[in-house]
Amino acid sequence: MGEYMIDLKGVSKAFRKDQWVLDDIHLSILEKEFVTLLGPSGCGKTTTLRIIGGFEAATRGDVLFEGKSIRDLPPYERQINTVFQKYALFPHMNVFENIAFGLNIKRVPKEGIQKKVKDMLSLIDLKGFEKRRVHSLSGGQQQRVAIARALVNEPKVLLLDEPLGALDLQLRKEMQVELKKIQEQVGITFLYVTHDQEEALTMSDRVVVMNEGRIEQIGRPEDIYNEPKTPFVANFIGESNLFEGEMKQDNLVYFQGKRFQCVDKAFADTEKVFVVVRPEDVELTGKTNGIIEGEVLRTTFKGIHYEMMIKSLEDEKEWKVHSTERRTPGEVVGITVRPDLIHIMKRG
Amino acid sequence: MVKKWIERSYSGLIFVFLYAPILVLIIFSFNESRTRGNWGGFTLHWYADLFRDRQILSAFYYTLSIGVISAVVSTIVGTFAAVGIYNMRYLGQKTILNLNYLPVLNPDIVTGVALMTLFIFFNFRLGFLTLLLAHITFCIPYVILAVLPKLRQLDKNLAEAAMDLGAKPFYAFRKVVLPEITPGIITGALIAFTLSIDDFVISFFTTGSGVTNISITVFSMARRGVNPMINALSTIMFTTVLLLLLWINYRTNKEKEEDEDEKELQMYNVLGTAGDTLSDDDRV
Ligand SMILES: Nc1ncnc2c1ncn2[C@@H]1O[C@H](COP(=O)(O)OP(=O)(O)O)[C@@H](O)[C@H]1O
Ligand SMILES: [Mg+2]
Numbered sequence: 001m002g003e004y005m006i007d008l009k010g011v012s013k014a015f016r017k018d019q020w021v022l023d024d025i026h027l028s029i030l031e032k033e034f035v036t037l038l039g040p041s042g043c044g045k046t047t048t049l050r051i052i053g054g055f056e057a058a059t060r061g062d063v064l065f066e067g068k069s070i071r072d073l074p075p076y077e078r079q080i081n082t083v084f085q086k087y088a089l090f091p092h093m094n095v096f097e098n099i100a101f102g103l104n105i106k107r108v109p110k111e112g113i114q115k116k117v118k119d120m121l122s123l124i125d126l127k128g129f130e131k132r133r134v135h136s137l138s139g140g141q142q143q144r145v146a147i148a149r150a151l152v153n154e155p156k157v158l159l160l161d162e163p164l165g166a167l168d169l170q171l172r173k174e175m176q177v178e179l180k181k182i183q184e185q186v187g188i189t190f191l192y193v194t195h196d197q198e199e200a201l202t203m204s205d206r207v208v209v210m211n212e213g214r215i216e217q218i219g220r221p222e223d224i225y226n227e228p229k230t231p232f233v234a235n236f237i238g239e240s241n242l243f244e245g246e247m248k249q250d251n252l253v254y255f256q257g258k259r260f261q262c263v264d265k266a267f268a269d270t271e272k273v274f275v276v277v278r279p280e281d282v283e284l285t286g287k288t289n290g291i292i293e294g295e296v297l298r299t300t301f302k303g304i305h306y307e308m309m310i311k312s313l314e315d316e317k318e319w320k321v322h323s324t325e326r327r328t329p330g331e332v333v334g335i336t337v338r339p340d341l342i343h344i345m346k347r348g
Numbered sequence: 349m350v351k352k353w354i355e356r357s358y359s360g361l362i363f364v365f366l367y368a369p370i371l372v373l374i375i376f377s378f379n380e381s382r383t384r385g386n387w388g389g390f391t392l393h394w395y396a397d398l399f400r401d402r403q404i405l406s407a408f409y410y411t412l413s414i415g416v417i418s419a420v421v422s423t424i425v426g427t428f429a430a431v432g433i434y435n436m437r438y439l440g441q442k443t444i445l446n447l448n449y450l451p452v453l454n455p456d457i458v459t460g461v462a463l464m465t466l467f468i469f470f471n472f473r474l475g476f477l478t479l480l481l482a483h484i485t486f487c488i489p490y491v492i493l494a495v496l497p498k499l500r501q502l503d504k505n506l507a508e509a510a511m512d513l514g515a516k517p518f519y520a521f522r523k524v525v526l527p528e529i530t531p532g533i534i535t536g537a538l539i540a541f542t543l544s545i546d547d548f549v550i551s552f553f554t555t556g557s558g559v560t561n562i563s564i565t566v567f568s569m570a571r572r573g574v575n576p577m578i579n580a581l582s583t584i585m586f587t588t589v590l591l592l593l594l595w596i597n598y599r600t601n602k603e604k605e606e607d608e609d610e611k612e613l614q615m616y617n618v619l620g621t622a623g624d625t626l627s628d629d630d631r632v
Contacts, residue, residue, distance in 0.1 A: 053508075053512060054511075055508050074511070075508070075511045075512050076511045076512070076513075076514045076515055076516055080512075081512055081513065082508075082509070082512045084505040084508070084509055085505075086503060086505065088503050088505035088506050088508070088509035089509075090506065090509075090510075090523075090524055091528065092527045092528065101510070101513050101515075101523075102513035102514050105513065105514040105515055105519070106514060149513065150512075150513075153513060153514070
């Protein structure tokens with residue numbers, strides 16, 4: 001079992017009796033992998049990081065590091081470093097002293113410290129900032145100092161808790177690229193936390209979608225987006241239309257009172273399922289050529305496409321549709337979906 | 349118009365009542381004449397006498413040594429207590445804090461009698477040690493009250509960040525937490541020192557074996573009869589305590605301002621991120 005860098009084995013956490021903040025988390029992370037925990041606020045992402053960092057103890061389960069349990073190791077004995085949500089830079093120390101903090105504890109010789117800090121400063125593009133007080137830096141600069149302070153210790157794993165959360169949109173995009181670059185340069189495992197799905201999809205090798213203390217799905221960004229396993233994932237990652245339906249036989253699903261071709265096998269006879277269709281996967285046809293007829297309610301211009309809300313004439317349910325073709329409100333249109341773009345997941 | 353005039357003279361009157369006795373005391377400490385009623389010319393005679401009186405010199409010695417030792421000890425104990433309280437869960441924290449307020453609000457005489465009873469119960473001989481213990485005891489809550497707000501202002505992740513970088517808990521405390529709360533600790537020590545040299549009631553009940561501080565000396569001299577040295581001694585005490593209080597006040601005000609500065613700076617940083625994007629472009 002030595003091949004995993006970090007291996008969470010059934011980790012559960014309750015701060016108060018029987019209130020489970022984390023429920024049976026299994027997660028194996030490889031060397032040099034960029035893994036992101038993604039989920040809404042309060043779903044347990046920070047708690048998961050804190051258990052791996054050693055700041056909280058798991059109520060149940062075990063944490064393995066390179067195959068060995070680190071359950072009982074204090075944070076200062078783990079080869080893991082953390083970039084905290086609000087940076088937690090030491091206010092009375094300058095940039096150099098902040099970055100050198102870990103090296104001083106390890107009694108690295110003075111010249112070694114000088115060199116390593118200098119290398120770090122050039123990695124994060126803050127050359128010449130040694131003597132600056134941390135409070136005189138901008139948010140983005142403080143962020144980078146926090147990353148340098150952790151990386152200079154050459155950890156095998158870096159934990160990052162919403163490191164870009166406090167930055168404005170444009171700076172966040174730049175830092176996403178920069179962080180990914182840094183991760184590839186230093187070649188270590190990054191375990192990243194965010195509630196921003198786009199950030200998760202663009203940066204990660206694998207994404208872990210969490211909800212209410214449970215893992216909903218683990219997978220590559222493309223798989224998470226294209227093959228959501230649960231309605232929660234389908235809704236949380238990108239936009240989607242969610243319907244309740246039934247599978248009567250292989251490759252055929254019934255929903256909205258109609259039959260749709262799909263590419264899934266029936267799990268059993270007359271299986272209850274959820275059907276997910278992405279707005280951009282809906283095809284608009286002439287009034288009678290579609291499987292479903294619907295009336296356009298609203299049309300909004302979104303830049304690259306129009307977003308239209310279309311009310312099915314069958315059962316009044318609304319479809320969200322993204323298309324480069326504009327349809328005017330009041331128009332009645334036909335709706336079809338290509339079989340491989342219909343996503344089926346078990347219900348109940 | 350009239351209302352304002354009344355308001356002003358009212359507060360003026362209060363100040364006269366409050367400060368006139370002290371002013372008279374200070375003036376008469378420089379009075380050549382022995383009798384209180386008439387002015388016999390300026391002199392430093394009584395101050396000089398103070399430093400020739402062995403009883404008073406020993407009172408100075410006890411007051412200062414008790415003040416310094418109790419300030420140091422109560423500051424150390426109080427700081428660690430504050431850290432302990434800070435790390436407690438919410439409910440425990442509230443309970444302890446209320447218990448902490450009790451001695452602060454308790455009448456001195458109750459504290460004094462209670463401590464005396466305790467010392468006698470344990471067969472302690474009243475003297476220097478009991479006086480010192482009493483002072484340490486009543487100073488600790490004030491130190492806690494000075495240090496705790498500083499801890500609360502601290503970023504919760506600071507100590508964790510230090511440990512994350514390899515620091516053992518005590519090293520993390522010393523290198524990262526302590527420098528941040530030092531202003532509160534110094535203020536706490538000053539308050540403790542001031543309270544100690546200022547105290548009469550508790551000292552009166554907890555000392556013995558001929559160990560007396562300045563306030564007790566003033567008290568016993570005053571009982572024995574008119575002695576202008578009392579005026580001089582009281583003036584010294586009053587000025588010392590006044591200066592200390594001004595200093596403490598100045599420190600707390602300065603700390604408040606600095607906190608506000610820091611908040612402003614953070615505001616600036618949030619606003620400044622827009623500017624940062626520009627400079628980032630320059631880098632490319
Ligand atoms: N120290 C704590 N004591 C009690 N409850 C906590 C504590 N830390 C976190 N929680 C609770 O655990 C849940 C998950 O929190 P957290 O891990 O911070 O979520 P996230 O980082 O995903 O927003 C929340 O409901 C939060 O209130
Ligand atoms: Mg969080």
